[in-house]
Amino acid sequence: MIGNSWRSDVQGANNLGIASIGFNQQSLPSGEGSPPSIEVSSLRQIPEALVALGSR
Structure with missing residues (x-):
């Protein structure tokens, strides 16, 4: 969820x-x-955050 x-x-x-x-x-x-699994402050950070979540 984003x-x-x-x-x-x-x-x-x-x-x-x-x-x-x-x-x-x-x-x-x-x-x-x-807290969220990951927090981002820019839409540009979302692809990297998705990759990070996928590697958990």
């Missing part, structure tokens, strides 16, 4: 056991709860 909403996207994916990529373009503090 998303920019901490509560809906990241926590939702984590609750289901799905890897999550948090898109945090403004480098805002993370919400409460478990």
